[in-house]
Amino acid sequence: MLKKIDRGALFLAKQQELFRCPNCHQKMSQKEKSLVCVNGHRFDLAKKGTLYFLDHQIKTEYDKEMFAPRGRMIRSGMYQPVIEKIADLMQTGNLLDVGCGEGSFLQQINQLKTNSVNIGFDIAKEGIYLASNQPFDAFWCVADLTNLPFADQSFDTILNIFSPSQYREFKRVMKPDGCVVKVVPQSGYLQELRATYHPDGEAYSNEAVIQRFTEELEIDHRERITYTFEIPEENRLDLLEMSPLEWQVSPEVKAGLAENPLKKITVDVEILKGH
Numbered sequence: 001m002l003k004k005i006d007r008g009a010l011f012l013a014k015q016q017e018l019f020r021c022p023n024c025h026q027k028m029s030q031k032e033k034s035l036v037c038v039n040g041h042r043f044d045l046a047k048k049g050t051l052y053f054l055d056h057q058i059k060t061e062y063d064k065e066m067f068a069p070r071g072r073m074i075r076s077g078m079y080q081p082v083i084e085k086i087a088d089l090m091q092t093g094n095l096l097d098v099g100c101g102e103g104s105f106l107q108q109i110n111q112l113k114t115n116s117v118n119i120g121f122d123i124a125k126e127g128i129y130l131a132s133n134q135p136f137d138a139f140w141c142v143a144d145l146t147n148l149p150f151a152d153q154s155f156d157t158i159l160n161i162f163s164p165s166q167y168r169e170f171k172r173v174m175k176p177d178g179c180v181v182k183v184v185p186q187s188g189y190l191q192e193l194r195a196t197y198h199p200d201g202e203a204y205s206n207e208a209v210i211q212r213f214t215e216e217l218e219i220d221h222r223e224r225i226t227y228t229f230e231i232p233e234e235n236r237l238d239l240l241e242m243s244p245l246e247w248q249v250s251p252e253v254k255a256g257l258a259e260n261p262l263k264k265i266t267v268d269v270e271i272l273k274g275h
């Protein structure tokens with residue numbers, strides 16, 4: 001069996017035209033275990049077969065302790081109806097997962113619909129490190145959403161699941177007949193968790209995010225999916241660990257909930273497809 005780094009090099013040899021240099025925006029080509037641009041900027045594959053395109057560290061709202069429980073929740077079936085809808089809406093071919101985290105969404109989607117090329121990127125290198133262990137054919141990198149290391153008109157589908165958007169870059173790297181599929185949390189999303197963590201919190205809304213999508217792209221499909229998920233017993237603590245740092249939950253509240261974990265959780269999302 002090939003080592004991960006050799007698999008990465010093979011991928012780059014075949015797909016080098018999908019990349020462009022994030023420093024000077026010129027073409028890159030594969031040279032052994034690196035991508036090198038015409039001006040000599042060079043990006044070396046890590047042992048895990050991943051590429052790191054950032055020139056500085058960027059702080060993220062997720063830390064590495066959150067990625068593993070998030071992955072287990074995704075694989076527990078919590079998002080199955082959402083994953084099925086994404087697979088239904090997306091176009092196969094070259095797929096880019098924006099803010100892929102530890103890669104479980106992309107892996108689950110590929111079980112339903114196989115793509116010729118899967119690339120996932122995230123700003124958090126801890127997520128990409130875990131993603132490189134996913135048991136399917138994909139290429140993973142650390143990159144900046146606002147300066148994508150990908151060539152113009154390269155992707156059939158851009159997936160944007162619970163992660164920020166940068167429409168200027170999405171439009172640049174999307175093929176002329178490509179699409180963006182975005183999943184946005186709606187007001188009831190994780191409401192049981194929010195009620196416990198922030199009983200006095202303001203009502204939660206992502207209307208501005210949805211509005212922005214409809215302004216930036218032509219809408220092909222828009223659908224709200226709402227259901228209650230019965231959390232398998234072995235995943236009940238995972239749910240507590242997957243919420244963003246910005247929720248700022250006190251250790252006392254978390255400990256209380258860990259003693260008596262939630263058995264059900266609401267999933268309430270808006271799925272948007274546009275081009």
Ligand SMILES: [Zn+2]
Nearest residue numbers: 021024037041
């Ligand atoms: Zn360059």
